[in-house]
Amino acid sequence: MEGRERLRLFVALVLPEDARDRLARWQEDVFPTRSGVRPVPRANLHVTLAFLGHIPSEDIPKIMEDVQAAARAAGELVLVARKYRETSRVGMVVLDDQGPVLKTRALAVDVQRRMQRQGVPLRERSPWISHVTVLRFSGASPHFAPSLPELGAVSPSEVALYHSRLRPSGAQYEILESFPLGG
8 A cells, every 4th residue: 555545444343253154144044045136245244333435545544543542442342133124225234232321333423533533524424323234235125024143242342444345246345454442
């Protein structure tokens, strides 16, 4: 990465291996193979906190500092699956904090505010929802109504800055750096 090269970046919670395994098995068991519906690969399952868009590579060190500070300030997170939801382009499992305190939302807001203070214009147009995207649609929403995956309590332990490369076969995600929650 050199100079003014621009990278497509986002900040996300890294899901534990066992949660990704359970989600991948659920995808295989629940969703039929059909044209226009593409399951998100196991390696790409995560909870986005902020989509940053195309950022000059020279800005990455400052962004990493803020992501690390936000991760350090966050405590333990415990998430549970609440519902399956579709938009016109994706299917997702909505995750909520276990218990009354919305720690995950607080972390997302913290990351987003830190990025805005750096002048990074956030790319999301809709309100933030804690979720894992599990399907992508190339046509109309298929209106699936699956049972929820049996995830139990999911405890992500790190926040990562991801680089997203768009490919004809779908997006490929690479973690540039990750930081433990709570420091």
